[in-house]
Every structure is written in structure tokens, then in C-alpha cells.
Amino acid sequence: MAPPAGTFDAAAAARGRDVFRGAAGCNRCHEKTFFNPFRLHEPGETGMEPVYAARSATGKYRATPLRGLWQHPPYFHDGSAPDLEAVVDHYDEFLGLGLDDSQKADLVQYLKSL
Numbered sequence: 001m002a003p004p005a006g007t008f009d010a011a012a013a014a015r016g017r018d019v020f021r022g023a024a025g026c027n028r029c030h031e032k033t034f035f036n037p038f039r040l041h042e043p044g045e046t047g048m049e050p051v052y053a054a055r056s057a058t059g060k061y062r063a064t065p066l067r068g069l070w071q072h073p074p075y076f077h078d079g080s081a082p083d084l085e086a087v088v089d090h091y092d093e094f095l096g097l098g099l100d101d102s103q104k105a106d107l108v109q110y111l112k113s114l
Contacts, residue, residue, distance in 0.1 A: 003070045008112035014108025019103045024091070026107075029063040039063040047094035052077040066114045084108045 040060040043050035075081035
């Protein structure tokens with residue numbers, strides 16, 4: 001389902017797509033999950049609590065498909081990220097991406113556009 005009109009900034013989302021595929025590198029895991037939802041990660045690769053992954057058959061976390069992401073807060077398997085800003089902040093810090101505030105804001109707009 002497409003996001004409702006007016007819920008994201010289209011110009012910022014276009015810039016955010018470049019951040020997604022460039023500086024943030026989100027596409028390494030997530031772009032493939034639009035069609036292949038079985039990309040799996042060890043908890044340590046994501047900075048997530050391993051307890052939730054341990055309950056799964058694989059003991060790993062599945063990279064979440066991003067289509068329609070805007071309609072599924074809170075985020076992460078344990079609901080610990082209340083919004084997309086918190087998701088971007090988590091990965092920026094955990095992965096040491098070094099995104100500036102404008103890159104993070106644009107990336108959030110891109111995620112809202114999916």
C-alpha cells in the first residue's frame with residue numbers, strides 16, 4: 001500500500017534514497033528483501049537483543065521487508081524503536097555510519113515513502 005499523500009517530503013525522500021544506497025548502505029540487506037524476505041542476520045550484526053532471535057528456528061533476525069514500513073510502528077522485533085527516526089539513529093550509532101542530521105532526516109523521508 002502506498003503511503004498517504006502528504007505524509008512525506010518527496011524531494012527529501014529522493015535525497016534519502018541516495019543515502020539509503022550510498023552513505024548508509026541500507027540496500028546491502030534491505031533492498032533485496034522487497035522480493036526475498038529471508039535475509040538473516042546474527043543479533044550482533046544488528047545491535048539487537050539476542051533473546052528475540054533465540055526464539056526463532058534459525059536463531060537469527062530477518063531483515064525486515066521495507067514496503068509499507070510507514071504503517072508498522074513501533075519498529076524492531078521488540079518494539080524498542082517508536083519511530084523511524086529512532087531506527088535511523090540506532091543504525092547510525094551501532095554501525096558507525098557518521099550520517100549528519102540532514103542525511104538522517106532525508107533517509108527517514110525515504111523510508112516513509114516506501
